[in-house]
Amino acid sequence: MIGVSALILFLCSSLRHALFQSTALDLAVFDQWVYLASQGLPPISSFFGFHLLGD
Helix, strand or coil: CHHHHHHHHHHHHHHHHHHHCCCHHHHHHHHHHHHHHHCCCCCECCCCCCEHHHC
């Protein structure tokens, strides 16, 4: 049941990514912010130079 749920959520997020035509930069910025916040570092993007909450 968990595997099926994970597969459905993966397919839905992939479809959403394709339909909104989000770019790799969009995904990279949020991935970097999540990583920095999880490590206890200030989540300031090196791409844009501002804080996560400033977005």
